[in-house]
Amino acid sequence: MEAKELRIGNCIDFNGMLCVIEEIDGQGVVVDIAESQENEWIDLFQFTPIHLTEEWLVKLGFEKSDSLSNCTKTTNGYKFDFAGGEVLYLDSVRLKHIKYVHQLQNLYFALTGEELTIKS
Structure with a gap:
């Protein structure tokens, strides 16, 4: 990294x-x-990125869908939708594969101006 x-x-x-x-x-x-x-x-060589999982998405404030295998979060007019693990859709447009928590945190901040942090 x-x-x-x-x-x-x-x-x-x-x-x-x-x-x-x-x-x-x-x-x-x-x-x-x-x-x-x-x-x-x-x-820099002593730590590793955290793989983005459903568990991590929930920790970051995303909501798990009851009927589908995805997690969503809506903020500042954007709807973030993760389907199939690492594919991010933003307002129904496929953006990119996100594999790690820090990648999602960076993209989220760039788009919304808000930090994506662990929810207590």
Whole structure:
């Protein structure tokens, strides 16, 4: 993963722990480790992206459809619709394959101006 793919607030995985990026430099990131509430600097090669799953979509505020195998979220006039795992439709137009949580967070922010964060 490259630093240019990341933004402050992105969720990543470090040794099986959920981390939220607090700072970014060319070599690594400073993260808030959710389990320990501690900040730690991590080299870019030490963490991995989080695969986008139905569970993650729900954590990010998407609603699971009862009749279809998709998750949706409507905000600022946009309807985000994930079908078949990683295909994103925006207002019924197929956009792209999204594989990772940070990719969805970045696209969501670019389109809405709002952060996509984990819902409590």
